[in-house]
Amino acid sequence: MTLQKKEKNELLEWLKAIVVTVVFVIGIRTFIFTPILVSGESMMPTYEDGDRVIVNIIGKQISGLERFDVIVFHTTEETNYIKRVIGLPGDHIAYKDDVLYINGTPYDEPYLDAYKAQLMGYGTLTQDFTLEDLANVSTIPEGYLFVLGDNRVNSTDSRDPRVGLIAIDTVIGKANIRFYPLDHIGIVK
Template sequence: MNNSKKKELLDWIKSIVVAFVFVVAMRTFIFSPISVDGASMMPTYEDGDRVIVNKISKQISGIERFDVIVFEAPIGKDYIKRVIGLPGDHVAYKDDTLYINDEPLEEPYLDLYKEQLPDNGSLTQDFTLQSLTGYSTIPEGYLFVLGDNRSNSIDSRFPSVGLVPMEKVLGIANVRFYPFDSLGIVK
């Protein structure tokens, strides 16, 4: 092999290694794709939707109430849920209304489900944070999360998930890239 071919081959190898390192760094530190598994976030996310988990936004802007996050669940897989309660919050549900620190809050992402309820039924059963976790307010470093499909979601209401430690949060999931007809930013 002559020197010019060796140099060209070496340049290709360098380019491939740099591209590989770049992709690994992007997936590790900035974003990664995940597939939604199950119906717990319907209608916001459907089973099989593909979303981008933005890992950097949780460090830059922080996690806010109603963000959809992906976190490492204690049962060995990643979950996607909506942040309802932040550290210091008292969370309660009464008569299908969310109360944060005794103030009622609107949840427009649930409107579609509430419209479909027969006989003005209840989408979310009554509870208080204390009745579920033993805490009157969410401790520092933890989040309270719920799935949008309240009747079909394993979330902070269940001891197997409970309050989510901030260090288990992988990132915010607000971009759907598949199916293509639903491509875009999700609120």
């Protein structure tokens, strides 16, 4: 085999490896995981502005969406939001005296404890509301979710008529792995 033919074969092998790698990466980003940049303060203290998060796209198909999952969903063609699932289809949601009630049962929200402690007994983190007040329905319809940001004072979420109840088919996936900043890498709940 001549040197020129050997170099040509080696180049062809490298090209094949690069093409396979590119196809593999695109497949993973499209069907399994995709990175996003958190923009804004609506999910503080869980996620800070500038955090980089991996969205598990396939997780919603495998395990479904569950209450208190942090999800990313499309709001427009260019815009995605990151919020926490509070209400599932068939649920009635209400807030009274800073306590979440789902179908009349009070629920703890430990991810809000840091913010509630800062209030030191003055005021509430989440203003009182009922699903009827916000969406003019008594229960969340099939195919929809009720979502809230963890920073309840500064979040555009299902309480805002521009967002409202979100269609499940707009959900990209679950956001539970932070990979930047490096000192905060890990699984987030």
